[in-house]
Amino acid sequence: MRKQTYPIFIGLLLTFFNSVSAADKPPAFSRADLAAAATLRERAAADATAYQLIESLTTEVGPRLAGSPGDKAAVAWAQREMTRLGFTNVHTVEAIVPHWDRGEAEFSVLAPYPQTMPTLALGGSVGTGSEGIDADAVMVKDLEALAALPAGAVKDKIVFFSNRMERTRDGTGYGKAVAVRVGGPSAASAAGALGVVIRSIGTSNLRFPHTGAIRYTTTSPRIPALAISNPDADALVRQFESGKPVRLRIRSSSRDLSPARSANVVGDIPGTDLANEIVILGAHLDSWDPGVGAIDDGAGVAIMMGVAKLIKELDAKPRRTIRVVLFANEEFGTSGSTAYLAANEANVSRHVLGFEADFGAGPVWRLSSRVNPVQLPVVDQIFRALAPLKLVRGDNAARGGADLEGLSKRGMPILEPGLDGTDYFDVHHTANDTLAQVDPKALNQSVAAFATAVWLGAQYSGTWDRVTEEKPPRR
Amino acid sequence: MRKQTYPIFIGLLLTFFNSVSAADKPPAFSRADLAAAATLRERAAADATAYQLIESLTTEVGPRLAGSPGDKAAVAWAQREMTRLGFTNVHTVEAIVPHWDRGEAEFSVLAPYPQTMPTLALGGSVGTGSEGIDADAVMVKDLEALAALPAGAVKDKIVFFSNRMERTRDGTGYGKAVAVRVGGPSAASAAGALGVVIRSIGTSNLRFPHTGAIRYTTTSPRIPALAISNPDADALVRQFESGKPVRLRIRSSSRDLSPARSANVVGDIPGTDLANEIVILGAHLDSWDPGVGAIDDGAGVAIMMGVAKLIKELDAKPRRTIRVVLFANEEFGTSGSTAYLAANEANVSRHVLGFEADFGAGPVWRLSSRVNPVQLPVVDQIFRALAPLKLVRGDNAARGGADLEGLSKRGMPILEPGLDGTDYFDVHHTANDTLAQVDPKALNQSVAAFATAVWLGAQYSGTWDRVTEEKPPRR
Numbered sequence: 001m002r003k004q005t006y007p008i009f010i011g012l013l014l015t016f017f018n019s020v021s022a023a024d025k026p027p028a029f030s031r032a033d034l035a036a037a038a039t040l041r042e043r044a045a046a047d048a049t050a051y052q053l054i055e056s057l058t059t060e061v062g063p064r065l066a067g068s069p070g071d072k073a074a075v076a077w078a079q080r081e082m083t084r085l086g087f088t089n090v091h092t093v094e095a096i097v098p099h100w101d102r103g104e105a106e107f108s109v110l111a112p113y114p115q116t117m118p119t120l121a122l123g124g125s126v127g128t129g130s131e132g133i134d135a136d137a138v139m140v141k142d143l144e145a146l147a148a149l150p151a152g153a154v155k156d157k158i159v160f161f162s163n164r165m166e167r168t169r170d171g172t173g174y175g176k177a178v179a180v181r182v183g184g185p186s187a188a189s190a191a192g193a194l195g196v197v198i199r200s201i202g203t204s205n206l207r208f209p210h211t212g213a214i215r216y217t218t219t220s221p222r223i224p225a226l227a228i229s230n231p232d233a234d235a236l237v238r239q240f241e242s243g244k245p246v247r248l249r250i251r252s253s254s255r256d257l258s259p260a261r262s263a264n265v266v267g268d269i270p271g272t273d274l275a276n277e278i279v280i281l282g283a284h285l286d287s288w289d290p291g292v293g294a295i296d297d298g299a300g301v302a303i304m305m306g307v308a309k310l311i312k313e314l315d316a317k318p319r320r321t322i323r324v325v326l327f328a329n330e331e332f333g334t335s336g337s338t339a340y341l342a343a344n345e346a347n348v349s350r351h352v353l354g355f356e357a358d359f360g361a362g363p364v365w366r367l368s369s370r371v372n373p374v375q376l377p378v379v380d381q382i383f384r385a386l387a388p389l390k391l392v393r394g395d396n397a398a399r400g401g402a403d404l405e406g407l408s409k410r411g412m413p414i415l416e417p418g419l420d421g422t423d424y425f426d427v428h429h430t431a432n433d434t435l436a437q438v439d440p441k442a443l444n445q446s447v448a449a450f451a452t453a454v455w456l457g458a459q460y461s462g463t464w465d466r467v468t469e470e471k472p473p474r475r
Numbered sequence: 476m477r478k479q480t481y482p483i484f485i486g487l488l489l490t491f492f493n494s495v496s497a498a499d500k501p502p503a504f505s506r507a508d509l510a511a512a513a514t515l516r517e518r519a520a521a522d523a524t525a526y527q528l529i530e531s532l533t534t535e536v537g538p539r540l541a542g543s544p545g546d547k548a549a550v551a552w553a554q555r556e557m558t559r560l561g562f563t564n565v566h567t568v569e570a571i572v573p574h575w576d577r578g579e580a581e582f583s584v585l586a587p588y589p590q591t592m593p594t595l596a597l598g599g600s601v602g603t604g605s606e607g608i609d610a611d612a613v614m615v616k617d618l619e620a621l622a623a624l625p626a627g628a629v630k631d632k633i634v635f636f637s638n639r640m641e642r643t644r645d646g647t648g649y650g651k652a653v654a655v656r657v658g659g660p661s662a663a664s665a666a667g668a669l670g671v672v673i674r675s676i677g678t679s680n681l682r683f684p685h686t687g688a689i690r691y692t693t694t695s696p697r698i699p700a701l702a703i704s705n706p707d708a709d710a711l712v713r714q715f716e717s718g719k720p721v722r723l724r725i726r727s728s729s730r731d732l733s734p735a736r737s738a739n740v741v742g743d744i745p746g747t748d749l750a751n752e753i754v755i756l757g758a759h760l761d762s763w764d765p766g767v768g769a770i771d772d773g774a775g776v777a778i779m780m781g782v783a784k785l786i787k788e789l790d791a792k793p794r795r796t797i798r799v800v801l802f803a804n805e806e807f808g809t810s811g812s813t814a815y816l817a818a819n820e821a822n823v824s825r826h827v828l829g830f831e832a833d834f835g836a837g838p839v840w841r842l843s844s845r846v847n848p849v850q851l852p853v854v855d856q857i858f859r860a861l862a863p864l865k866l867v868r869g870d871n872a873a874r875g876g877a878d879l880e881g882l883s884k885r886g887m888p889i890l891e892p893g894l895d896g897t898d899y900f901d902v903h904h905t906a907n908d909t910l911a912q913v914d915p916k917a918l919n920q921s922v923a924a925f926a927t928a929v930w931l932g933a934q935y936s937g938t939w940d941r942v943t944e945e946k947p948p949r950r
Contacts, residue, residue, distance in 0.1 A: 113534060114537075235910070
């Protein structure tokens with residue numbers, strides 16, 4: 001027993017000094033701030049704003065591919081809705097966006113067993129010309145398998161990438177699989193191929209192909225690239241497994257049009273004593289064209305607008321300014337985000353904390369961050385305020401979304417209420433991205449989680465220090 | 476107490492006479508027959524034949540619309556597979572089938588909120604001409620609502636039927652809703668409409684339109700008819716509910732081609748002492764073209780072929796001949812069934828019992844019948860032999876499937892292991908009708924149920940009396 005006296009004494013002493021130290025600093029959040037957070041959480045559960053925004057956006061605008069008429073309609077819609085909800089300083093920040101036209105696409109197996117299968121051109125793909133391309137085909141699993149083939153193995157052929165994406169909660173399965181879509185066309189072209197067909201980067205067994213952007217290199221010819229659904233990819237694998245030569249036909253009238261003007265749409269809930277500091281809430285307004293962009297990223301747009309609307313309706317005003325930015329053109333290279341950053345070059349340091357919602361319609365299951373380690377205890381306190389939503393405490397290695405990457409690289413801290421992506425890639429980038437895929441309860445739980453974290457982020461009594469390290473400590 | 480003596484005595488007496496009466500007749504099934512039924516049930520659970528047949532049919536043939544190249548390929552496939560499985564008397568019975576070409580279809584909302592939505596022409600629809608039809612639209616729930624409109628209300632307009640089909644286990648929801656698809660085009664035409672768009676007769680919220688046959692009357696002009704998916708129908712309803720005029724555009728290049736030759740494919744497992752009597756197992760070989768016909772009716776084809784194969788592999792031979800008939804053209808008016816009946820006019824009475832599988836890939840949940848009431852106790856015995864599969868005992872008002880309707884109307888008894896249709900209309904008649912929608916376990920359970928009932932039907936020691944009443948008693 002006696003042996004333990006000193007450690008216990010030291011422990012008590014440390015507790016005492018910690019208390020003194022805590023008493024020296026003001027608490028991170030006042031009782032009133034925490035009470036308001038609880039109010040936000042409760043109101044979010046009963047507020048229909050977010051769902052109604054997705055309904056309105058998908059019904060009245062629908063698909064809004066960068067540069068398309070729908071894109072322009074979405075910009076007008078967002079300004080109208082921000083104004084209606086009472087946002088301040090509603091304005092646009094112009095962005096030049098690529099304008100790609102999908103046209104029509106056709107995919108057929110000519111041999112051994114002729115069949116035509118639904119297909120989608122990958123985003124940015126060149127077309128085939130009206131005559132299409134008929135060629136023998138080679139099946140490879142992924143980029144590594146392509147690289148391992150002997151020279152000339154795919155020359156004048158169509159390459160079929162067969163690898164199937166893994167279902168995960170946090171999107172890591174997508175991260176691993178998507179290289180085939182982004183880099184597959186140029187890799188196959190460099191090896192002499194005429195075209196590429198990929199198994200969709202998606203998780204469902206429904207017969208929906210998934211589109212998504214490709215990135216051509218400048219060192220090999222641009223070749224056409226299409227996606228087929230998982231069940232069709234399985235059927236095509238069986239055709240290859242018959243041992244008979246497989247011959248494919250692809251045809252696509254995809255083409256690039258002239259770059260177009262679009263815009264980020266910005267609206268504020270003004271702060272009070274720290275109004276000069278901005279807590280930025282990002283989502284993207286553009287969508288792929290086969291669906292109506294309900295979950296990607298109508299949901300993110302609606303969550304962020306719903307959060308700002310609920311905070312605006314509080315009796316208390318936020319200390320920092322809460323800014324919703326609906327970015328143009330996330331899907332085709334984030335030129336909206338780049339334009340926002342360029343227009344705000346002088347204000348980068350005023351963006352003291354960022355949130356992004358671009359991973360579906362919820363629920364939120366985790367709280368991660370990328371903050372200066374000094375503020376990790378503040379994140380812990382925000383996590384505790386989220387306790388009724390039963391989240392998991394994530395690490396400090398949050399990647400943030402694509403649209404806040406520029407600000408994040410310039411040192412802006414990120415808080416990341418993690419949207420559950422288990423089923424997200426069933427729908428993402430397909431024609432099936434419709435309102436029917438949104439669960440209003442999960443959506444409202446997400447609004448509650450974001451609202452709590454955004455509000456407390458705006459009220460924090462200290463300073464949100466910049467993130468100075470490339471990779472801050474994970475905890 | 477004394478009061479009950481007589482009733483108890485009479486009860487015992489009746490039991491005694493029943494026993495005597497039962498002892499007078501041979502039992503309906505021998506112990507060996509019942510043991511073989513158990514063997515079939517066990518083997519079915521572990522047999523991959525049915526699943527492999529769907530895999531082969533959907534991979535090597537795929538869509539097989541009546542009259543199309545796929546239809547011809549399916550006939551060849553069926554003959555090859557029946558022969559491979561050791562069926563006897565494999566032959567075809569020619570049928571003339573309609574040959575309709577789907578072409579391309581387009582559906583757009585022009586006002587108030589322009590959007591293009593995925594669509595499918597309904598089976599047999601005329602096209603619009605290449606210029607398409609732009610017209611104001613009227614929304615009605617169903618045929619009754621259309622009939623209730625004032626005269627001239629839909630003149631020169633496009634009619635949108637908005638009613639949603641109800642999900643049920645036994646298909647009754649389909650029965651109620653399908654009248655809009657079958658009769659809607661001519662009803663709208665009779666009222667002066669230029670075209671029809673229907674909410675798909677289907678139960679899912681996936682963005683798949685459902686096709687299916689329409690029936691034009693001869694008394695009003697044939698007008699084009701398209702279907703849109705449930706989520707798009709919901710979105711279109713919201714456009715109507717905006718209160719603004721709705722203007723639609725439809726375009727379709729659907730057209731009728733010349734009727735084509737197709738064939739029913741027939742194969743037997745020959746009987747022994749009652750070989751002249753036929754137990755007929757029907758399914759249909761044709762499919763709609765947007766999907767690959769895995770559940771409609773690849774599953775029925777596979778169940779029936781799998782059942783016959785398992786019975787063939789028993790040590791015992793069936794008493795009656797078991798005949799699998801894969802009918803041509805169920806979807807476009809059952810001309811295959813009509814041709815089979817015509818070719819077998821002299822043999823109608825030899826078809827002593829019928830089974831049909833055209834309601835998906837299982838599981839089987841119920842045993843119904845349409846037998847002469849004299850044989851209801853035999854059906855009860857078959858039901859008891861199915862006990863390990865935990866079915867529900869249905870009534871004696873089974874409708875049978877479309878392909879056996881002719882034989883049924885001529886008095887052939889029907890046994891109906893009821894396939895569970897709860898999810899069937901999520902997939903039925905859509906592009907999503909692929910192998911991925913087949914659950915191998917449910918499929919094998921269905922093979923087990925059918926095999927048990929078919930085998931016992933073929934072994935029954937008595938005579939399968941003809942069904943003489945239009946509507947036999949329900950129990």
